Amino acid sequence: MSLTVINSGGGGSIELAKINSIIDKYESWDIKLEALIPCLQDVQHELGYVPAPVAALISERFQIPLPAVYGVSTFYTDFKVVKKSEHRVLLCEGMACYFNGSQGLAQFVKDKLGIENMEVTPDKKWTVERANWCFGACQGMPIVEIDHSIYIHVTPERLNELIEEVNAGKTDHEHHSADEI
């Protein structure tokens, strides 16, 4: 294949080989529909979103109609079809966290960054989302995830520090990755 890089549609480009190697992993699955979600998971994990050209590629390789791929990638909360922002604050809004601090954190984010749930700051730097599930560590309530790092017992002051650290490009702080739990 002569084409090695595809335009993501939203700025930047994607290495075709990388995507093909992800899809190749599912080549052996006898039922391609079963492989769709796991494959999209890998793409989401690799790129942070599922760009339209990749969806088209998956559709072609798996022989699944493109609308069906779009249907799945827009339905599930895990998949994003556009790259919204550089960084993401994810506030755990499980019951225990909601009643024990998370509301204050949401208010703090609104005051500091001017955004509410699912909104993006004008400079496309930050977005805030609420986790409608449970991290399963209610001893650490409230829990906040920033760019896949998890923090426990977060107060508005601590959240301020964390956001400032990320803004300053500091990423070597102690954390536990959301992929480990």
Place this chain on the structure above:
Amino acid sequence: MNRQEFQELSARLAQQRKDFYNTKTVIEVVVDGGSIISGAKDTLAFFQKEVESRNLQNVKVRMVASFGAMWAEPTVFITKPGQPRVLYAHVDAARAKDLLDKFVQGDDPCADWALGWLSTDPYHYPDFAWGKAPDEEWRGIPPMGRTEWGKLQQRISSRFCGYIDPESIEDFIAVGGFKGLEKALFDMNTQQVIDEVKASQLRGRGGAGFSVGTKWQSTHDEKRTPKYVVVNGHEGEPSVYKDRRLFEGDPLSVLEGLIIGCYVAGTSHGYIYVGSEHPLAFKRVGQVVEQARKLGLLGDNILGSGYSCDVKVIIAAGAYISGEASAMLFGIQGGRGMPRVKPPRSYEAGLWAQPTTVNNVESFNNVPEILLRGGAWYAGFGSEKSKGTKIIMLSGPFKRQCLAEIPFGGPISDAINIVGGGSADPAHPIRAVQTGAVSGGSFPASMYDTPFDIDTFGKYFCLLGSGSLTAYTDENCLVDACYYILRYNRDESCGKCIPCRIGCEGLTEMFWRIKNGDGKESDIPKIEQLSDLVIEHSICGLGQAAPLPVKNMMMIEEFKKELLEHIQAGFCRANVCSMAHHPTKQLGYGSGVTADHAYEFQK
């Protein structure tokens, strides 16, 4: 591997395990999703590094998982040869160093940091009830069955959680794993297995509480092939983490239950569906399935019985609604996880429109032990209609946030005040407890004697559901809680059927108005009417359960009073709701104003 080889392996590994504990000092760090967040991996790494640098030949460090003492994470078991297994709380690097110095290398068991002690063998406790073992205090450390947290616990479903290395199939076989499968394959026919499960009166542990035996019978009786058996491990609710803990702590019991389920259904296709919120659970399940394949416990001709079975592990992609059985099956088929109208039920037309058994992780987990000990044994626990034990999850301002397992039938105060230890802060007692996370109402303190039982909960519009209990203190507002649950369900509604899509939105908006002081008394009949409509006309469990907290609030006087205070007097006693728009806005808790003052003022 044939049956005889399996039995030899099982005996050999059991002996090895015994020798291991008898000759080595074993340090076991509880490493699961919850404890990793609290720093368990650092503790594990510290122990490994120290043991190596101190050149302690006789000390072995390994991991176990999902023991459940979450309030004390990171937790560590230390077992010296011939001594009991002591559980230590809050073991960070500093404490780990002290434990190494004082206990592992010295002889001081550091009783102050110990939560209790257990045996190395889960079968040491009659019927897995910690409280039943004739245990005595050991050097100032109480046995787990004498501690407040442990005395009610009876761990059947979570029997191996905290006892074995979840990533090692050998350890699982050493404690008696796969013996249930062996019995099913060689000593029982499919109907006998079903009869045994029926006799246990095991009910589905995912929430609906449907009889597992009946479900299995239905799939078994269907003539169409191929059939499928699916473990529903998509657990997307807030405050619910039992399935992921079982996957993280004892994935092989689930797998064993699944293979038995496949054998009964007469199929060789099993699926394990794991929520994507649980990467560690997904990883561990994938690992053990691979190991089982290598040992010949999955694949062609299992243990030489002539029966073949293989299991696929599939990852979900978020969205709470795709944990509903029919939606989950669409998810496996690579579609959008939206529920469909039933009937046909899954056993008639499930995965790929073929007969399918779908059960919860905890249901499958119980089956091997039921086969080994008999259905009658299992049915001996619990209340009249809810048999056996249930994993409960306590979250919120409890003294002990934890995962525990207690028999059905006792009053809920057992779970709240004994297992949970009441409120973390005695100044703010637990005034109500939310059941079933986001699908169900709550019980006020005056009703703590209500039996912990699936059917009794239903009478009060509460769902025992997944077994989660969340505490409310006087700092939490029940109207806010109701709003939260409705908002959650609104967000997570798939939008397929109109009553749920629009009804949840309508209810959420009404509660938002009430929270902001715009509530009217005429809202109450509207809320009631809309709730009934949503419950009656929604096609799946989400819509049918979403308005339950509203119904519960209308039913229980205390809660209704709180709602009326918001509407009539603009008074939120917890001072949580803003009440910004109410004409006679009052300050709430802490301001000295009471509801009576607020009503006075209004006059």
